[in-house]
Amino acid sequence: MKQIVLNVPDSEYRFFMKVIKNFPLVEVDEKKTKLLELEAKLTPSNHNIWEGIKEGLKEVELIEQGKMGAKSANEFLNEL
Structure with a gap:
């Protein structure tokens, strides 16, 4: 279809x-x-937050499929 x-x-x-x-x-x-x-x-600010959440979920899917490497907790915290 x-x-x-x-x-x-x-x-x-x-x-x-x-x-x-x-x-x-x-x-x-x-x-x-x-x-x-x-x-x-959604308001513009909420739309930006929502887009970030969707991007994060796509990354989780890629990690689960083995197409993307996962980050350690330290790497994640260093990005903040």
């Missing part, structure tokens, strides 16, 4: 989602949709 990204004006979003969900060939990722809605409501 292919994925597409659409930019829809805020004022038309609810209507668009109602319409698109009625197509049998379209699968809407409800979790991702909800996450994007919540991210859009």
